[in-house]
Amino acid sequence: MDPRYDVELVDVSKRYGATTAVDAISLRIPKASYCCLLGPSGCGKTSTLRMIAGHESISGGDVLIDGRNVTGLPPVKRGTAMMFQSYALFPHLSCVDNVAFSLRMRGVGKAERLRKAREFLDLVQLGAYAERLPAQLSGGQQQRVALARALIIGPQVLLLDEPLSALDPFLRVRVREELKRLQRELGITFIHVTHSQDEAMALADQMVMMEDGHIRQVGTPRDVFERPASSFIARFIGGQNVLTGSAGPIAIRADRCRLEPAGPGGVPASVVAVEYLGTVVRVALKTNSGEEASVMVPDHVYYAAPVEPGSGTRLTWSPDDEHALAA
Amino acid sequence: MMQASGTHALELVVDGRPRARVGLPAWAVSWLQVAPVAVVLAVLFVAPTVLFLVVSFFDYDRVGMYPAFMLDNYVEVFTTPATLRIYLSSLRFALIVWATTLFLGFSIAQFLVFHVRTARMRMLLFLACAIPFWTSGIIRTIAWIPFLGRNGAFNTMLLDLRIIDTPLEFLLFSDFSVIITYVHLYTLLMIGPIANSLSKIDKALIEAARDAGASRFQTLFWVIIPLARTGIVLGSILVFTQVIGDYFVVKRMSGGQSASIVSALSTEIQAMQFPPASANAVVLVAFVAVLVAGMMRIVDVRKELVS
Amino acid sequence: MDDRRPFTFYLLAGLMALFLLFLYGPMVIIYVLSFQGPDGGVTFPMVGLSTKWFGDILRPGQMADIPASFGRSLLLAALVSVLTVVLSVAAGLGFRRRFPGAGLLFYVAIASLVMPSLLVGFGISLGFQMLGLEQGLFTSALGAQLTWTLPFGLLTMFAVVARFNRSYEEAATDLGANAWQRLRYVTVPILLPGIIGVGIGAFTLSYDEYARTTLTIGSHNTLPLEIYALIASDSTPVLFAIGTVTTVVSFTLIGLTLAVVLRLQRRRSMRMA
Numbered sequence: 006m007d008p009r010y011d012v013e014l015v016d017v018s019k020r021y022g023a024t025t026a027v028d029a030i031s032l033r034i035p036k037a038s039y040c041c042l043l044g045p046s047g048c049g050k051t052s053t054l055r056m057i058a059g060h061e062s063i064s065g066g067d068v069l070i071d072g073r074n075v076t077g078l079p080p081v082k083r084g085t086a087m088m089f090q091s092y093a094l095f096p097h098l099s100c101v102d103n104v105a106f107s108l109r110m111r112g113v114g115k116a117e118r119l120r121k122a123r124e125f126l127d128l129v130q131l132g133a134y135a136e137r138l139p140a141q142l143s144g145g146q147q148q149r150v151a152l153a154r155a156l157i158i159g160p161q162v163l164l165l166d167e168p169l170s171a172l173d174p175f176l177r178v179r180v181r182e183e184l185k186r187l188q189r190e191l192g193i194t195f196i197h198v199t200h201s202q203d204e205a206m207a208l209a210d211q212m213v214m215m216e217d218g219h220i221r222q223v224g225t226p227r228d229v230f231e232r233p234a235s236s237f238i239a240r241f242i243g244g245q246n247v248l249t250g251s252a253g254p255i256a257i258r259a260d261r262c263r264l265e266p267a268g269p270g271g272v273p274a275s276v277v278a279v280e281y282l283g284t285v286v287r288v289a290l291k292t293n294s295g296e297e298a299s300v301m302v303p304d305h306v307y308y309a310a311p312v313e314p315g316s317g318t319r320l321t322w323s324p325d326d327e328h329a330l331a332a
Numbered sequence: 333m334m335q336a337s338g339t340h341a342l343e344l345v346v347d348g349r350p351r352a353r354v355g356l357p358a359w360a361v362s363w364l365q366v367a368p369v370a371v372v373l374a375v376l377f378v379a380p381t382v383l384f385l386v387v388s389f390f391d392y393d394r395v396g397m398y399p400a401f402m403l404d405n406y407v408e409v410f411t412t413p414a415t416l417r418i419y420l421s422s423l424r425f426a427l428i429v430w431a432t433t434l435f436l437g438f439s440i441a442q443f444l445v446f447h448v449r450t451a452r453m454r455m456l457l458f459l460a461c462a463i464p465f466w467t468s469g470i471i472r473t474i475a476w477i478p479f480l481g482r483n484g485a486f487n488t489m490l491l492d493l494r495i496i497d498t499p500l501e502f503l504l505f506s507d508f509s510v511i512i513t514y515v516h517l518y519t520l521l522m523i524g525p526i527a528n529s530l531s532k533i534d535k536a537l538i539e540a541a542r543d544a545g546a547s548r549f550q551t552l553f554w555v556i557i558p559l560a561r562t563g564i565v566l567g568s569i570l571v572f573t574q575v576i577g578d579y580f581v582v583k584r585m586s587g588g589q590s591a592s593i594v595s596a597l598s599t600e601i602q603a604m605q606f607p608p609a610s611a612n613a614v615v616l617v618a619f620v621a622v623l624v625a626g627m628m629r630i631v632d633v634r635k636e637l638v639s
Numbered sequence: 640m641d642d643r644r645p646f647t648f649y650l651l652a653g654l655m656a657l658f659l660l661f662l663y664g665p666m667v668i669i670y671v672l673s674f675q676g677p678d679g680g681v682t683f684p685m686v687g688l689s690t691k692w693f694g695d696i697l698r699p700g701q702m703a704d705i706p707a708s709f710g711r712s713l714l715l716a717a718l719v720s721v722l723t724v725v726l727s728v729a730a731g732l733g734f735r736r737r738f739p740g741a742g743l744l745f746y747v748a749i750a751s752l753v754m755p756s757l758l759v760g761f762g763i764s765l766g767f768q769m770l771g772l773e774q775g776l777f778t779s780a781l782g783a784q785l786t787w788t789l790p791f792g793l794l795t796m797f798a799v800v801a802r803f804n805r806s807y808e809e810a811a812t813d814l815g816a817n818a819w820q821r822l823r824y825v826t827v828p829i830l831l832p833g834i835i836g837v838g839i840g841a842f843t844l845s846y847d848e849y850a851r852t853t854l855t856i857g858s859h860n861t862l863p864l865e866i867y868a869l870i871a872s873d874s875t876p877v878l879f880a881i882g883t884v885t886t887v888v889s890f891t892l893i894g895l896t897l898a899v900v901l902r903l904q905r906r907r908s909m910r911m912a
Binding site: 358359361362363364365366368369370372373374375376377378379380381383384387436439440442443444447457459460461463464465466467468469470471472474475476478479483485516519528548569570573576577579580584593594597598601606609610613616617620621624633634637638 | 644645647648651652654655658659661662663664665666668669672684725726727729730732733734735736737738739740741742744745746747748749750751752753754755756757758759761762763765766769782783785786789793794797798843846847849850854862863866867870878879881882885886889890893897
C-alpha cells in the first residue's frame with residue numbers, strides 16, 4: 006500500500022465469458038497526475054477505467070486507491086467519480102438538481118445542497134444556467150455540468166471516458182485546456198481514456214499505451230514519442246516511420262527524415278502522394294523494398310525543391326535519430 | 333451485456349478489508365422482478381389451460397362430470413363433420429381478413445412513416461386511426477348493421493345517387509359483412525407493429541437502394557418489406573388469432589349462416605358440458621399454437637422485441 | 640432533394656382518406672343514431688330527434704343497469720391498470736438481463752396474448768368451479784383481464800426499456816444512489832411517459848374487454864357485458880347512446896393523458912446537435 010500512488014492496479018483482469026478484455030495488467034498512477042489510457046478500439050482501456058470506477062466487476066487482481074484495496078467496493082465508496090461519454094445528465098432534472106444529486110442521495114438538506122451545487126456550477130462558469138434542463142444546453146455546456154456533478158463529491162480520482170469525442174475540433178482544443186487547468190487546480194488525479202494520440206500527448210503527465218488487453222508502454226508523452234517500445238506503438242503514436250533496419254525494426258521521426266535526390270546511400274523510394282499541411286508538407290513514400298514511409302518537409306524547404314508523385318527519390322536521416330524497436 | 337457491479341450487494345467487512353460481497357447475483361434480481369408476472373400468468377393462464385387439458389379426458393353426463401381418462405371426447409370432436417366445416421370456415425375468413433388487413437395496414441403504415449413529413453401530423457393521423465379502437469368492439473360491430481342493411485345508410489346513399497335501383501342484399505348478414513367488420517376491428521393491429529418496424533429502418537438504406545437504380549417498387553419489395561418482417565409477422569399473428577378466436581362478430585354479422593369455432597364452444601359451455609367443451613378447446617389451442625409457431629419461425633420475435 | 644411529392648404519395652394519401660372514412664363511417668352512424676327519435680329503432684330512418692336514449696342510460700331498466708355496470712367497469716379498469724403497470728414495469732426491467740427461463744416466460748406471455756379469449760375465461764371459470772370458489776369482479780374477472788393486459792404491458796415495456804440509456808443508472812450509482820434511490824429518482828421518472836402509456840393502454844383494454852370477462856364475471860356485469868345482454872335481449876338506440884358516451888369518456892381520458900405525456904416529453908427531448 007504505497008501512498009505515493011493514487012491508483013494502483015495489480016494483475017487486474019476482465020473476462021467476458023471466453024473473451025479476455027483485460028489481461029493481468031499492473032499499473033501505478035502517481036498522486037495528482039493526469040493519466041491517459043490510449044489505444045485503438047477494443048484494447049481494453051474503457052474496461053480498465055470502468056473497473057477502477059466500480060461499474061465493472063473485476064475478474065482477477067486488485068485495485069487500490071490511495072493505498073486502500075477497493076476491489077469489490079461499490080463506486081460510491083471508492084473516492085472516484087466518473088464522467089460518462091454521453092454525459093448521462095438526468096434529463097428530467099434541472100442542471101442544479103443534477104449537480105446536487107449526489108448530495109441528495111446522502112440526505113443533505115435542500116437549502117444546503119442547492120447552495121453547494123450552485124457553487125460548483127459557478128466553478129464551471131454555468132451559474133446562470135442553474136434552472137435549465139440539460140436538453141436546453143449545448144454539448145459543451147452539458148459536459149461542464151457533468152463535470153460539476155462529478156466534482157461535487159470531492160473525488161480523489163476523476164475518471165473520464167472519451168470526454169472530447171463528441172465535440173467539434175475547435176471546441177476540443179479549448180476544453181482540453183480547461184481539463185488540464187482544472188486538474189492542476191484541484192490537485193487530484195484524472196484518468197482519461199481516449200483513442201486520439203494528439204489528445205493524450207497534449208494532456209498526459211503519464212501516458213499508458215494499451216493493445217489487446219495489455220499495457221504495452223508507460224511513460225511521459227515525450228518518452229513514448231521519442232522511444233516507442235514497439236512498431237505497433239510507433240505506428241499508433243504517429244509521425245514515425247517504421248522500417249526494417251539491419252538489426253531489426255527501427256523507428257525514425259518523420260520530421261527528422263530528409264528527401265535527397267537519387268544517389269548512393271539512404272533508402273531509395275518513390276513518391277506516392279504530396280499533402281500540403283500548412284507549416285509542413287507531408288510527402289508519402291513507398292520504399293523500393295515495399296515499406297511505407299513519409300517525410301514532413303518544412304514548407305520553405307519543400308517549395309525550394311518540390312517533388313512529383315511517381316518520381317524516384319531517396320530517404321535519409323541522421324543515425325542519431327534512429328531508434329531500435331523491440332518488435 | 334455489461335452488468336453493473338456492486339449494485340445489489342451487501343458488504344462484508346472482515347479485518348478492515350472488504351471481502352467478496354454477499355449479494356444477489358444479477359440473474360436472481362431479474363427473477364425477483366419478473367416473479368409477479370410469472371406467478372400471475374402461471375396461476376391464471378398456465379394452470380387453467382392444464383386444467384381443461386385434464387378435463388378434456390373426463391367422462392360426463394347430464395348431471396356432471398367424472399374424472400377419467402377417455403379419448404371419447406376427442407373422437408367426438410374429430411368425427412363430427414361440423415368440426416371440419418367450422419374450422420375451414422374460420423380459416424377462410426382468417427385468410428381473407430389477414431390479406432386485406434395486411435394490404436391496408438402496410439399501406440397506411442408506409443404512408444404514415446415515409447410520406448408524412450411532420451411528426452405532429454404523423455401522430456395526429458395515427459391517433460385518428462386509433463381513436464375508434466377505444467370504443468367497445470361490440471358497439472362498433474353492431475354499428476355496421478344500420479349501415480349495411482337493406483334500409484341502411486349505404487344502400488340509401490347508393491339509391492339516392494342512382495347508382496343502383498334496388499338495395500344490395502349481400503351487404504348484410506353475409507360473408508361480406510363479417511369480413512368488413514373484422515377488417516374494421518383489426519386493421520389497427522396491423523398498422524401498429526408494421527409502423528413500428530418501418531420507423532426503425534435506416535433511411536440511408538432506402539437511399540442507397542434508389543442510388544443503385546432500384547425503382548420504387550423494387551425498393552419496396554427487396555428492401556422495405558424484408559426489413560419490416562417483424563412487424564408484419566406480429567401483426568399477422570394478432571389478426572389471425574383474433575379472427576380464429578372470435579366469439580361475437582360471426583354470430584351477429586352472418587345472420588346465423590356461419591358459426592365460429594368459439595361460439596360453438598360457448599354453446600357447450602353454457603350447457604355445462606365441460607369435458608367435450610374442453611376437448612374442443614384443446615383442439616383449438618393446438619390449432620392456434622401450430623399457426624403461431626409457424627409464423628414465428630419466419631421471424632425470431634423474441635430476439636427482435638427483447639433487445 | 641426534390642420537394643415534389645411522388646405519385647405514390649397521392650395514391651397512399653387517397654387510400655388513407657378512404658380508410659378513415661371506412662373507420663369513422665359506422666362511428667358516425669352511432670353518434671347520429673344515438674339521437675334517434677323516441678319511436679325510432681336501431682336502423683334508419685331517423686324518426687325525429689331526441690335525447691331520450693341518453694336519458695335511458697341513467698335509468699336502470701329491468702334489462703340492464705348501465706350506471707352500476709359503468710361504475711364497475713371503471714373500478715375494475717383502474718385496478719387492472721395499476722396492477723399491470725407495476726407488474727409490467729418490474730418485469731420489463733428484469734428482462735434487461737439474460738436470466739434462466741427468460742425465453743419460457745416470454746413465450747408464455749405471447750401465448751397468453753394469442754389464446755382465444757373465451758378459452759382463457761373458460762379455464763379460469765372451470766378452475767374456480769372445481770375448487771368451489773365463487774367467481775367475482777375482483778377475483779376471477781380481474782385475473783382473466785390481467786392475462787390480456789400483462790402481455791401487452793410487457794411488450795410495450797420492452798420497447799420503452801430498449802430506448803433507455805443505461806448510463807443514467809450508472810451515473811446515479813456513481814453519485815452514490817442505492818438501488819431504491821436509483822429506481823425512484825432516476826429510472827422511473829425517465830421512463831414515466833412509457834409507463835403512463837402502459838397504464839392507459841391497460842385501462843382501455845380492460846374497459847372494453849368482454850370475451851375473457853364474460854365467463855369469469857360472477858353475478859354483476861361490467862359495461863361491455865351489460866351491453867351484450869342488451870343487444871341479445873332488446874335492441875334499442877340506447878346502445879348507440881352508450882356507444883357515444885363511452886367514446887367521449889375514452890376520448891377525454893386518453894386526450895388528457897396524451898397531453899400530459901407530450902408535455903413531459905417535450906421538456907426532456909434531447910436537442911439534435
